[in-house]
Amino acid sequence: MRRFASARTRFTITALATCYTRIVVGDCRDGVLFFFYQEDQKKLEQLFCDPVQRLVADCALMDPNTVVVSDRRGNISVLSCSRYFEDSASPESNLTLDCSYNVGETVMSVRKGSFSYKFPVDDVLKGMDGGETVPNQVHNSIVACTLLGSVMVFIPITREEHELLEDVQARLAVHPLTSPFLGNDHREFRGRGPKVGVPTILDGDMLAQFLELTNVQQEAVLSSSGSSDRGSSSHSANSPISINQVVQLLERVHHALN
Numbered sequence: 001m002r003r004f005a006s007a008r009t010r011f012t013i014t015a016l017a018t019c020y021t022r023i024v025v026g027d028c029r030d031g032v033l034f035f036f037y038q039e040d041q042k043k044l045e046q047l048f049c050d051p052v053q054r055l056v057a058d059c060a061l062m063d064p065n066t067v068v069v070s071d072r073r074g075n076i077s078v079l080s081c082s083r084y085f086e087d088s089a090s091p092e093s094n095l096t097l098d099c100s101y102n103v104g105e106t107v108m109s110v111r112k113g114s115f116s117y118k119f120p121v122d123d124v125l126k127g128m129d130g131g132e133t134v135p136n137q138v139h140n141s142i143v144a145c146t147l148l149g150s151v152m153v154f155i156p157i158t159r160e161e162h163e164l165l166e167d168v169q170a171r172l173a174v175h176p177l178t179s180p181f182l183g184n185d186h187r188e189f190r191g192r193g194p195k196v197g198v199p200t201i202l203d204g205d206m207l208a209q210f211l212e213l214t215n216v217q218q219e220a221v222l223s224s225s226g227s228s229d230r231g232s233s234s235h236s237a238n239s240p241i242s243i244n245q246v247v248q249l250l251e252r253v254h255h256a257l258n
Contacts, residue, residue, distance in 0.1 A: 007044040019061040026056025048081040050112040058110045075193040100194035101201035105146035107124035113141035170226030
């Protein structure tokens with residue numbers, strides 16, 4: 001084995017992931033660091049750095065510019081960067097925190113998964129080429145395992161679907177039939193860790209409760225108002241939401257993952 005290049009981090013490396021010439025390492029304080037291997041010059045160059053400090057448990061590259069990272073505090077975050085050579089003069093904290101989610105357990109392993117809630121017929125009906133869109137979406141899924149033995153799957157959805165389900169989740173979180181049993185603030189719990197304003201990944205367990213309700217109960221939930229700090233949702237508290245639309249979307253996700 002021959003060493004071609006080396007680079008040092010300030011703290012102990014706890015995780016590593018690669019994609020082509022991109023190398024991402026996670027350490028016990030500075031978070032994740034992006035390196036670029038210059039094959040012609042046989043050297044490593046640091047490109048991007050985590051904007052926050054975190055004790056990284058594991059990380060996985062979704063593509064050369066996007067990384068999913070878990071920390072020992074129970075958070076899963078998605079960070080991205082601009083393309084190489086675009087405004088990377090200061091690599092101290094120029095990764096963008098796209099979204100985050102507090103699992104409540106320490107996530108020890110993160111991998112790219114192969115799950116999809118869309119089927120070729122969905123893209124055909126929309127006039128899209130299913131052969132190109134479905135495989136890309138399948139490989140953008142995330143599978144995470146926790147220290148307590150839980151296995152979780154995170155899947156990407158469209159912006160419109162996210163806005164719809166975010167509004168439904170906000171109503172479920174405060175409705176007496178589906179709110180946390182101990183009265184905890186669901187939004188505050190799932191949003192622990194990241195800075196204010198960072199989007200939170202939707203809670204599948206909370207949303208799955210909607211499918212267990214009767215039609216009358218579903219109508220009651222959707223007719224109620226959600227939490228007052230749902231500023232990121234495009235749906236207002238008085239906007240009508242179609243029960244069939246919500247049920248079809250949730251059932252499609254549930255069927256694909258089960």
